[in-house]
Amino acid sequence: NAGVTQTPKFQVLKTGQSMTLQCAQDMNHNSMYWYRQDPGMGLRLIYYSASEGTTDKGEVPNGYNVSRLNKREFSLRLESAAPSQTSVYFCASSVVRGLTNEKLFFGSGTQLSVL
Amino acid sequence: KNQVEQSPQSLIILEGKNCTLQCNYTVSPFSNLRWYKQDTGRGPVSLTIMTFSENTKSNGRYTATLDADTKQSSLHITASQLSDSASYICVVSGQAGTALIFGKGTTLSVSS
Numbered sequence: 652n653a654g655v656t657q658t659p660k661f662q663v664l665k666t667g668q669s670m671t672l673q674c675a676q677d678m679n680h681n682s683m684y685w686y687r688q689d690p691g692m693g694l695r696l697i698y699y700s701a702s703e704g705t706t707d708k709g710e711v712p713n714g715y716n717v718s719r720l721n722k723r724e725f726s727l728r729l730e731s732a733a734p735s736q737t738s739v740y741f742c743a744s745s746v747v748r749g750l751t752n753e754k755l756f757f758g759s760g761t762q763l764s765v766l
Numbered sequence: 767k768n769q770v771e772q773s774p775q776s777l778i779i780l781e782g783k784n785c786t787l788q789c790n791y792t793v794s795p796f797s798n799l800r801w802y803k804q805d806t807g808r809g810p811v812s813l814t815i816m817t818f819s820e821n822t823k824s825n826g827r828y829t830a831t832l833d834a835d836t837k838q839s840s841l842h843i844t845a846s847q848l849s850d851s852a853s854y855i856c857v858v859s860g861q862a863g864t865a866l867i868f869g870k871g872t873t874l875s876v877s878s
């Protein structure tokens with residue numbers, strides 16, 4: 652079982668460059684999420700998609716855009732990368748957002764460095 | 767402000783020993799509390815999820831406790847193994863549909 656698959660695993664960008672992080676899940680989950688993890692901080696929600704066709708801002712959405720391409724795929728785009736976006740990015744999915752015992756399944760992460 | 771505080775920040779124990787990690791939260795209203803294990807270079811993996819009515823929940827050698835009155839939780843690891851070396855993250859959910867609040871994690875190192 653693949654679960655949640657993220658690509659790429661590592662990426663180095665120059666300030667101002669753009670890129671898209673890809674995420675796909677094979678568990679037929681309705682909800683998908685993008686988080687960032689910075690040293691000394693808890694994971695923070697960037698954007699989420701409660702169901703196919705919908706997306707909403709999370710705690711730290713500035714500088715990012717997302718696309719829920721279909722039920723399986725949820726991409727995160729950096730239009731003009733900044734050094735402050737250097738972080739580890741995690742995609743996650745769950746059956747339905749908001750269930751009391753909703754369990755999140757995470758991908759392995761993308762380590763992004765912006766120079 | 768809704769916060770999740772974990773202690774200690776890091777911990778080193780010998781293989782075979784037990785340990786307890788702490789989590790205090792100020793999230794209100796409270797829906798549930800989760801513990802995740804994150805191996806180096808990997809995404810978090812769920813260990814337990816507890817609602818306010820559950821006091822204890824076990825997953826193998828991992829036992830989580832919850833005191834919703836004092837807003838405290840603990841994760842007890844029994845007979846530690848080298849593979850337990852990881853970061854353990856406490857996550858609290860407010861009312862259904864709201865964002866999860868992640869603690870900074872406790873880094874556990876198990877040595878032989």
